[in-house]
Amino acid sequence: MTPSAVRQGADRAVRSRRGRPGWPGWSGLPARPLVIAAGVLAVVAAAVLFPVAFPSPVATTYGFDTLIFVACASAWNLFSGYSGYLSLGHAVFFGSGVYAVAVGAQDWHLTGTAVFGLLPLAAAVGGGIAIPLGLVALRVRRHTFVVITIAFFFIFQLMAFNFAFTGGTSGLVAPILNWSGATYNNPFYYAALLLAAVTVAVSWLIRRSRFGLHLRAIRDDEDRARGLGVPALRVKLAAFVLSGAITGLAGGLWYYFIGAAAPQSAFDALFDLSLALMAFFGGLGTVAGPVLGALVLEPSQQWLTARFTSNYLSEILLGALFLVVIIFMPRGVLPTASERLARWRAAWRRRGDPGAEPRP
């Protein structure tokens, strides 16, 4: 059609712009890439060395739980944060992963480290379940979507209570591991660390990719995105399945660590709220947001539950914290902070350069 017309027009425009700064380029993070890379390496190094520095089982349990939530919150954000479809039923994937490993270990009489081999099964089950659920749930508007995910949650919890192979109300118990008590947690910790790292990496890659772009366009204006050629259902479903697979895997790993699966713990309503809270706290739709949220909130939650023996208080505090975050920092800690930083830097720059353009 018009390549030459557009190009001529573009050339004219560039020539008429005298002395303006060069091409801004692809959208980037506010800080320089090197600083960020260094930061990431530091965090990873700290995480790897954590069990060495704090070898007590209590500390590594905290660490394990936190890493599981880093993975799950990132996986949740990968779907809900990027696409804007808030899922309050991700516990379905987690619980499915739990039971996949539990039933597999029991039926196939696996013991010891062989149970770890079931983890891919947990991921497959989580992702596999996401397909029919997604096909039903992703065709409706956002409000209805949230409600459907809640409905799915209750269906699955009910099934766990009622079916024989899930052990009903009493649930299933994991095979015992003959590992030394002092370092019992460590393999789990490192497995969780690996999962968390991979999840965050995947989340980052997606955000930079065309797939991530499509998701975010869907979040902003789904109809318009469709009108511009984005295959919305396929994109949403792919993200949903990926998110489900990771969450399922996390569930399987968690089951083996805890050693028991029961309908209420495997399918826990507070799990979903925690994921949402962590992602919102850190910054919904960013890569680092859920990580920060999990790092801050999970240890706090664990500590509160341990300190106040009734977990009702922790429920109240969790809910109240959520409200505070939502009302005062609706975009989350990281975006609000980076915005402040950018504004501060712009003001600083303006002070040094009288000819600079004022911000619109």
Place this chain on the structure above:
Amino acid sequence: MASQIYPAIADGILVGGVYALMAVGLTLIFGVLDIINVAQGIMVVIGGYLSYVLSVHLHIDLFLGLLITVPVMFGLGLLIHTVVIRPLRGAERTSMSLLACFAVAIIGEGVLYAVFGADSVTLNASYVQSSFQIAGYYITDIYLYCFLLAVALVAGIYLLLYRSRFGRSVRATMQDPVAARLVGIDINRVAALTFGLGVAVTAAGGMAFGATSGGFNPNSGYDLISRLLAIVILGGLGSIGGALAAAVFMITLESVVDIWSPSWAVAVFYVALVIVLTVRPAGLFGRAAVRAQ
């Protein structure tokens, strides 16, 4: 088997009326504020506990006690709206409101646990036990009274919506908030009052639920809200008639299925929901186009 079906249907309709009342509140809130109040379940439980306190500690009759609990819940609704819902702004307002309501529900449940503990309580009155006969089947008195209460209140809401000035403002805001504002309707006030109304009905619903359910505790909120959500979605968000029809239909269906398999009866709700949504994503009577979000 047949002899069990008729009472099951009758019970289903009677209890369905009570659920209809609570569902109407929920759908009304959605219609005007565009948010799904997932705290509605715990509000019903709170209403039930309020009736419990009045009945057990102050010996006030259940139905008379509503004169106190309904205004209290109305006030609670106004409070929640002002503190939690109104400050939310921006593009994500709807999603955030939903999560905020979820948080309110969690807080509510925690408070109830802290105050009342985890044991089940029941609402009792002299007429809860007595029953009467129709065509050879027994129907418990209280079911009928609660049903009549629900009918009266739903009729009252209908009258309010279609025969009063306030109701006109509410309907206008439901259809087009911008246009409503342009004709001088204070939509913030309408929103606050509607939220208050939606929560106020849970006082009556809570009393009825407590009297007909054979016991409840703070955990009952989950089960309630999931049913209410299923009902409201099935009937179509924002449709009052839809909420009514869906409530009676689903509760009756559950009641009938319960004859064969009690543990699966609850699943009926969600399965029905999924089936309907696959065929009609907007629900049976829902508005096909929802505002851009």
Place this chain on the structure above:
Amino acid sequence: MTAELRTEGVAKAFGGVQALDGCTLTVPAGSITGLIGPNGSGKTTLFNVVTGYERPDAGQVYLGGQRITGASAQRVFALGLGRTFQLTRIFPRLTLVENLLVATGRSKAAGLTRARELLEFTGIAQHASELAGTLSYGQRKLLELATVLAAEPAVILLDEPAGGVNPTLIQHLAARIRDLNSQGTTFLIVEHNMEFVLGLCHQVAVLDYGTVVVAGPPEQVASDPRVLDAYLGAAPGEEQDGE
């Protein structure tokens, strides 16, 4: 690339309102056709039906001779029909460059080059890395146009491109439209700004109560008594209330 857009007897009702009633319109390939009409005459509905955002109750739509009636918005876009909206629709939380990349179906490198070209062409390149939500109203219109161009459509539908925009920008827009048209792009433009329409369009069609009442060269249409009638006695060129 160019193509003819044609509708035949398209009808669409919303509840009791017959928005389109036997609407037959031909937009010749390579032309700039204006579509005018009083408020409520069905202009945006026609756009919605043609571009797949609504299904017609009756009638057919043809693009370059191919029937596209009832096709989805995604498909219509893929077939080479682009449109803008009355209330500008962009992706506010994506940067300008990202907004354009959604529409280009190419690899990232090729997409970036094209995005740069388009931003320069429409004159908003200096904001390339900013979030689209921070743009002014007029700049959003330009972004929307750029996004539509990204897929190199054969036919472009513009819904009130000059609405609420300052005169300089209107000239800029008109110049861009002429540039593109010189390469063969067909345009169908809904507008209330008569000066814009009369100065730019090769032919003008008038829509009233969902059907085309007059069509022809601009000067002829402007003085046709039926057009004056349709606008309830207002002379062309007078500002109408926005739709």
